[in-house]
Amino acid sequence: MVDHTPVMRMVVVACCVAVLGLSAPGIGSAEPAATAVTVHPAQRTGVIQPELVGSNEPVEEPDSVKDASDPLMRQLAPSWVRTFAHFDLSFGGRPNYDCASGAWDSGPLDRENAHIRAQGAQPVVVVGYAPACINGAGPGQPVFAASPLEHADKWNSLVATMAVHEIADGVRTFEIWNEPDTSLAFSPITYPQLYADTVGVLEHVAAAAGVRIEVGGPALAVGTDPLVAEPFLASVAALGLPLDFVSWHWYSELVCTPSGCPVPDPHTFADQSRTMRAAVAKYAGLHPKLWISEWNLSSAGDSRAAQPYGGAYVATALMGMQQAGLDRSCLFLTANDPGFALIEDGGTRPGPEYAAMAFWRALAPNQVAADISSGPADLATIASTGDDGRVTVLLSNFSANGTSVTGPVTVRVPGGDYQWTESVIDTAHTGEVAAGGTGEAATVDLAAETTVLLTFTPRR
Numbered sequence: 001m002v003d004h005t006p007v008m009r010m011v012v013v014a015c016c017v018a019v020l021g022l023s024a025p026g027i028g029s030a031e032p033a034a035t036a037v038t039v040h041p042a043q044r045t046g047v048i049q050p051e052l053v054g055s056n057e058p059v060e061e062p063d064s065v066k067d068a069s070d071p072l073m074r075q076l077a078p079s080w081v082r083t084f085a086h087f088d089l090s091f092g093g094r095p096n097y098d099c100a101s102g103a104w105d106s107g108p109l110d111r112e113n114a115h116i117r118a119q120g121a122q123p124v125v126v127v128g129y130a131p132a133c134i135n136g137a138g139p140g141q142p143v144f145a146a147s148p149l150e151h152a153d154k155w156n157s158l159v160a161t162m163a164v165h166e167i168a169d170g171v172r173t174f175e176i177w178n179e180p181d182t183s184l185a186f187s188p189i190t191y192p193q194l195y196a197d198t199v200g201v202l203e204h205v206a207a208a209a210g211v212r213i214e215v216g217g218p219a220l221a222v223g224t225d226p227l228v229a230e231p232f233l234a235s236v237a238a239l240g241l242p243l244d245f246v247s248w249h250w251y252s253e254l255v256c257t258p259s260g261c262p263v264p265d266p267h268t269f270a271d272q273s274r275t276m277r278a279a280v281a282k283y284a285g286l287h288p289k290l291w292i293s294e295w296n297l298s299s300a301g302d303s304r305a306a307q308p309y310g311g312a313y314v315a316t317a318l319m320g321m322q323q324a325g326l327d328r329s330c331l332f333l334t335a336n337d338p339g340f341a342l343i344e345d346g347g348t349r350p351g352p353e354y355a356a357m358a359f360w361r362a363l364a365p366n367q368v369a370a371d372i373s374s375g376p377a378d379l380a381t382i383a384s385t386g387d388d389g390r391v392t393v394l395l396s397n398f399s400a401n402g403t404s405v406t407g408p409v410t411v412r413v414p415g416g417d418y419q420w421t422e423s424v425i426d427t428a429h430t431g432e433v434a435a436g437g438t439g440e441a442a443t444v445d446l447a448a449e450t451t452v453l454l455t456f457t458p459r460r
Contacts, residue, residue, distance in 0.1 A: 035375025054330035069347030073119035099133035179221035188231030216245035249294035270320030289327035301339020311352030311425035315396035355431030399448035418456035
């Protein structure tokens with residue numbers, strides 16, 4: 001299980017301008033400003049990125065929860081689900097790695113991968129953490145806080161054993177370690193060395209099997225932390241190492257305290273993506289995909305994730321990721337934690353964050369231009385079309401403090417004759433169709449912390 005304690009994170013929430021072409025009404029207006037969104041289906045601006053829909057498997061949840069959540073996740077169709085190699089854990093009181101014999105039990109990871117494939121996704125195996133007998137962790141020291149480089153030969157042997165099995169089982173994507181920037185054991189020198197050693201073993205096994213794999217990292221805890229990211233990228237470039245993706249984690253909210261939870265900012269995901277792209281661009285030989293492999297409201301969990309607030313946050317973050325050109329993302333977590341989870345109540349009930357992800361999946365594939373007039377300060381939108389003439393429009397009104405001016409929003413697709421439906425995430429709905437009509441325009445009441453998906457289907 002990933003440790004997300006406040007001590008291990010020093011997240012600074014950046015103050016940023018809105019990145020989605022928004023404008024604000026006059027403060028204190030007696031009447032809400034009229035808001036109109038005009039969609040231009042002929043003006044294509046890009047492709048909706050489906051691989052932004054991904055998750056992290058809840059390693060320590062019982063199989064009953066995973067069995068219940070797998071069919072719901074299959075409906076969501078995540079591209080990627082992330083899990084761990086389980087080197088350091090014990091199952092049924094039995095360590096997964098036997099320090100005396102060097103034997104590793106693949107059973108727990110095999111079961112995780114089976115659940116991930118049941119969801120229709122590809123597994124991403126995090127290569128870590130090392131068992132205490134390899135990384136030299138002392139009494140009471142968490143295994144993620146110690147480097148396996150002290151016993152590199154044993155680590156490389158363990159990685160090779162895992163890789164032979166997993167590659168034969170069809171795994172093709174490996175992330176090297178998790179959050180090395182949370183431990184003093186990893187310096188700007190030691191993590192690149194661990195990456196080089198581990199990738200060398202993985203690539204050797206893949207070459208022997210005649211297959212192509214993806215490798216990447218460093219899965220930074222503190223966003224695009226330049227103190228770790230820059231030396232890592234420089235080392236990879238200088239040594240000519242494979243880097244198919246560069247990964248990091250981002251929770252835009254500081255941890256909650258007994259006095260309440262601070263204000264998160266979903267727009268920071270776009271800022272993070274641009275920052276990492278600029279860092280990578282300094283090295284002409286590097287062309288990795290950009291991957292936020294963990295993200296959510298808060299690294300310590302926040303009950304608002306299970307409320308419409310969480311749905312609006314996820315929808316707004318996804319729009320920012322799309323705008324900034326992020327390639328992949330994996331939200332934390334799949335099931336059974338109301339402070340994080342896509343699916344609640346023992347893996348049986350999809351929550352608002354799940355519904356927001358489902359809205360993203362339902363978008364038509366071709367992004368098109370959409371103009372927004374004056375309206376709620378936090379209104380965000382994206383529009384897309386399909387080759388069948390279908391037009392989809394996602395709107396979210398994430399109001400961090402509940403202070404946005406709210407009111408009707410009219411979405412218009414000029415010149416069309418459509419049957420339209422309105423699906424909603426609010427206090428009364430978790431993604432269900434709430435209204436419908438005909439014509440080129442639909443008017444919706446977009447209250448604060450509400451997310452709406454409009455689908456316009458040609459009538460002829």
